[in-house]
Amino acid sequence: MSERLVVIGSQWGDEGKGKITDYFACRADMVVRYQGGNNAGHSVMFNGHKYSLQSIPSGIFNPNTVNVMGNGMVVNPESVLVELQRLHDQGVTDYQLFISDRAAMVMPWHSALDGAYESLKGGKLIGTTKKGIGPAYCDKYSRSGLRMGDLLEPEYFAERLKAAVEEKNMELAMLGLPTFDFQQVYDRYMEIAAILGPRIVDTSDLINKALISDKKILFEGAQGMMLCIDHGTYPFVTSSTPSSASVPVGAGISPKWIDNVVGVAKAYCTRVGEGPFPTELFDEISHEIRERGHEYGTVTGRPRRVGWFDAVVARYTSRLAGIDNWALMLFDVLSGLDKVRICTHYELDGKIVDTPPSTISKLARCKPVYVELDGWKEDITGVKSFDELPDNAKAYVRKIEELTGVPVGVISVGPDRTQTILISEKLKNF
Ligand code: IMP
Numbered sequence: 001m002s003e004r005l006v007v008i009g010s011q012w013g014d015e016g017k018g019k020i021t022d023y024f025a026c027r028a029d030m031v032v033r034y035q036g037g038n039n040a041g042h043s044v045m046f047n048g049h050k051y052s053l054q055s056i057p058s059g060i061f062n063p064n065t066v067n068v069m070g071n072g073m074v075v076n077p078e079s080v081l082v083e084l085q086r087l088h089d090q091g092v093t094d095y096q097l098f099i100s101d102r103a104a105m106v107m108p109w110h111s112a113l114d115g116a117y118e119s120l121k122g123g124k125l126i127g128t129t130k131k132g133i134g135p136a137y138c139d140k141y142s143r144s145g146l147r148m149g150d151l152l153e154p155e156y157f158a159e160r161l162k163a164a165v166e167e168k169n170m171e172l173a174m175l176g177l178p179t180f181d182f183q184q185v186y187d188r189y190m191e192i193a194a195i196l197g198p199r200i201v202d203t204s205d206l207i208n209k210a211l212i213s214d215k216k217i218l219f220e221g222a223q224g225m226m227l228c229i230d231h232g233t234y235p236f237v238t239s240s241t242p243s244s245a246s247v248p249v250g251a252g253i254s255p256k257w258i259d260n261v262v263g264v265a266k267a268y269c270t271r272v273g274e275g276p277f278p279t280e281l282f283d284e285i286s287h288e289i290r291e292r293g294h295e296y297g298t299v300t301g302r303p304r305r306v307g308w309f310d311a312v313v314a315r316y317t318s319r320l321a322g323i324d325n326w327a328l329m330l331f332d333v334l335s336g337l338d339k340v341r342i343c344t345h346y347e348l349d350g351k352i353v354d355t356p357p358s359t360i361s362k363l364a365r366c367k368p369v370y371v372e373l374d375g376w377k378e379d380i381t382g383v384k385s386f387d388e389l390p391d392n393a394k395a396y397v398r399k400i401e402e403l404t405g406v407p408v409g410v411i412s413v414g415p416d417r418t419q420t421i422l423i424s425e426k427l428k429n430f
Contacts, residue, residue, distance in 0.1 A: 003216045003260070005430050006244040007327075009224030010263035010317040012233075012271040013242075014297070014304065016329030016412060017264045018042030021058040021220045023410075023420055024430055029215035030066040031059030032207060034250030035240040036222035037074040037106055037136065038083075039129040041298025045415040051090060052298055056083050056097065057220055063094040066210070068203045072240065072250020074136040075099055075148055076106035077192045099196065100203040100252075101149025104140040106132045109168045109180060116175045126236055127273030129299050137239040139164075148200050151193040161186055204252025211257055216430065219247045225263075225317035226271075233360050236275025243321045260426060262409065263323035265314060267331045267396075270304040272297045276364040279307035279343045293333040308341045308370065311403035316355050318406045325409025325424045328397065332413045337375040340396055343368040344403055373399060381414040386423055 005024055009015045022044040025031045038054035044061070045051075051061070055075060059065035069075055080099070087095075110132025117135065118125050128134060139145035144167060150157040162182055169179040210217055223242045226232045230241055240246065248255040268289055271277045281289075286306040289295065295304040317323065334340055345352050346366035357363055376390040383389055389397075389411075397408050409424030422428055 003430055004211070004219065004257050005217070005427075006219040006221065006247055006258060006261045008221035008242055008244055008261065008263060008321055008323075010265045010321070010323065010326070011224045011269050011310070011313060012226045012277070013224040014041075014270055014272065015224055015264040015266050016327075017221065018044045018053065018058060019329070019412060019415065019417070019420075020262065020264050020327045020410065021218060022046070022061070023417055024218050025057075025059040025065060026062055026417075027216060027430060028059055028065055028218040030068060030207065030210050030217045031057040032068040032070050032217060032219050032251050033057045033222065034070040034072045034219055034247050035242060036238065037131060037133050038076050038079040039131045039133045039238065039299065040222035043298050046417045049090065051087070051092070054083055054299065055079055056087075059218065060087065060095045060097065061092060063096070065096065066206070067095065067097045068207060068251075069097070069099045069103060070203055070207075070251040071100040071102035072246060073100070073103045074106050074133055074140070075103045076131065077148070077151075077189070077196055078108075079106070079131075080196065081192065097199055098203055098206060099148050099200050101147065101152065101200050102204075102252075103148045104136055105146045105148055105150070106136040107146065107164065107168075108185065109172060110135040110139075112172065112177050113175075116177060125274055131299070134239040151189060152197060152200055154190060154193075157189065158186060161189070207251055207253055211253065219244070219251060225321060226313060231320050233275045233356075233363060236273060236360065245321060258322075260430070261321055261323050262325050262327050262427070263314075263318060263321060263406070264327045264329060265309070266329050267309060267334050269307040269310050269313070270295050271307075272300065272302050272304050276360050276366075277305055277307055278312070278346060278363065278366045279310045279368045280305050281307050285337065288337075289333055293330050308343055308368070309400065310343045310368070311400065312343060312346055312354060312356060314400070314404045314406070318404055323406050325407055325427060326400065326404070327410035327412065328400065328408050329412045331393070331411050332379070332381045334375065334396070335380055335393075336377055339372050340375045341370040341372050342396075342399055342403060344371050345369040371399065381419060383413055384421065386411070386421055
């Protein structure tokens with residue numbers, strides 16, 4: 001039997017998926033991204049170097065790992081070239097990378113439209129990454145978008161591109177934005193096709209062949225469950241489904257293959273962009289956590305909003321995504337606090353609720369109900385096993401398990417690969 005592992009963000013993104021996916025990617029034969037695009041920002045640290053990835057899968061550092069950008073992604077080929085160049089400059093030159101011929105393509109007008117749609121919202125900004133992700137998914141679903149495989153058929157691509165440029169120029173002109181010249185875009189995309197063309201293949205076929213040949217496959221989610229277009233804090237969400245539930249569609253495999261899901265969760269919570277965030281902190285502790293956890297966006301550099309761990313969110317996301325284990329990240333950041341809190345429930349209009357409401361208007365009225373635990377002062381960045389953790393830190397982990405009904409399978413106590421405590425036997429075997 002092949003082994004499959006899905007790693008997803010279980011909060012509002014930036015949970016530290018980069019580190020965990022990299023940790024397991026070292027042992028994976030294949031790493032697959034199945035949704036989102038270059039709105040994601042993964043930082044990976046090893047051998048004293050920091051690497052950042054946006055749309056390229058985390059297995060790129062291992063020459064033996066096949067990296068796949070699946071059909072569920074929106075791929076910006078210009079950004080892929082920039083990322084590859086940056087990796088080359090950092091000495092990462094030996095890799096295997098394939099892009100789905102069915103992946104939607106982010107075009108140059110999408111980021112312009114992303115910004116314009118945000119301005120049209122007046123004061124009610126979503127705070128997108130402005131990478132054109134929403135507009136690219138819109139075009140996919142309105143069936144006017146271009147796909148990566150189109151680049152391999154120049155005449156067909158020209159026909160589709162002409163129609164798209166005509167349609168988009170009308171919209172751009174209406175919004176008072178610069179329009180695009182068909183020939184210029186065509187010529188540039190043919191240059192891109194010459195470089196990326198050999199990497200554009202039927203990745204569903206590739207992945208299915210790996211599945212039946214007993215390969216170890218890691219499915220790498222981007223963003224986090226609370227940014228899910230269906231189940232997140234709509235409309236302050238991204239335009240795809242970061243859940244394990246979107247792996248089958250976004251990678252082109254049967255849902256029957258999915259059986260091991262890691263939910264990556266920070267030991268506290270953060271959020272970039274707008275939208276309600278029940279456990280958000282505004283005091284000195286949030287400042288302390290932000291600075292200690294370097295809580296600034298990888299893609300946009302924006303300071304992240306900080307709050308206590310939210311077990312209501314954790315229960316909700318584990319129910320939606322079938323999370324088998326938590327990977328509890330940045331645990332060391334909480335060291336030094338006198339008291340630590342975990343949100344167990346919300347109080348909404350005088351009633352206790354244990355699952356997030358569907359509208360942000362209700363969520364904004366939710367007041368967190370906390371359990372408070374004693375903190376720990378010890379530096380835990382060198383701790384190698386659960387048993388070595390201070391008792392209060394152990395109690396914090398056990399409380400999360402008790403409140404969510406999901407075991408903590410991994411604890412991260414620092415940014416390096418070596419600062420990882422692996423507890424789950426199932427994960428040890430991956
Ligand atoms: P978009 O994905 O650029 O459309 O942005 C929509 C929302 O998702 C905004 O609040 C972004 O800040 C957020 N977002 C998108 N990608 C990420 C990510 O990788 N980490 C955290 N937040 C993200």
